Structure formats: C-alpha cells, structure tokens
Amino acid sequence: MALSVEQTKMNAIDQRMIRLNSLLQSLDSDFRNSVASGPASVAGADQRWRQWAYDRRMVLNTEIAQVRALKAAQLSAVRTAFGRNEATRQLMIKTTTALKTKIARMSD
Numbered sequence: 001m002a003l004s005v006e007q008t009k010m011n012a013i014d015q016r017m018i019r020l021n022s023l024l025q026s027l028d029s030d031f032r033n034s035v036a037s038g039p040a041s042v043a044g045a046d047q048r049w050r051q052w053a054y055d056r057r058m059v060l061n062t063e064i065a066q067v068r069a070l071k072a073a074q075l076s077a078v079r080t081a082f083g084r085n086e087a088t089r090q091l092m093i094k095t096t097t098a099l100k101t102k103i104a105r106m107s108d
Helices: 002-033 039-043 045-107
Strands: none
Touching: 002 045
C-alpha cells in the first residue's frame, strides 16, 4: 500500500515535469519564431515581449530545477517503500512455506 502511494506521488511529480517542459518548449518555439518587424517592433513591444519571454524562461527553469530536486527525494521514498514491500513479500512467502511444511509434518 505504501509503495502505491509513493508511486502515485512520483507520477504527479512526473506529470508536473512534463507540463513545465512543455511550457518551456512552447515558449522557446515562440521566441525562435518571433520576427522583429512591423508596428510592434517600432513601438518597442517586441523587445518587451522578448524580455518577458526571457524572464518567464528563467522562472520555468527554476521551477524545473525545484521539481527535479523533489523528484530525487521522492525516488528515495519510492525505493524505501519498494524495499519494505519486497521484504514483506519475502517474509510472507517464507512464513507460508514454513506453515505448509508444519501442516505436512502434522498430517504424516
């Protein structure tokens, strides 16, 4: 149960990372495709948009770095939960085998 909870948390982090990367790619694409001409350029709007895009890119990169750190911590939690789950599973197998052996001896 704890393993599935930790995996769900990891999935949410992965989805957040995908969303942030998508936003960053979209912004980069818009930035590359922007053309400095026309009335917007004359009015200085193009330069202001480019500055906004640069600032937004910095914010997105900061968020991505934070999510990566969160993911690293969550990966540790998933590994711990997996280890506990695996130990419990092995213990159950061992206990079941021991009980079956004991029952077989009693029936002989």
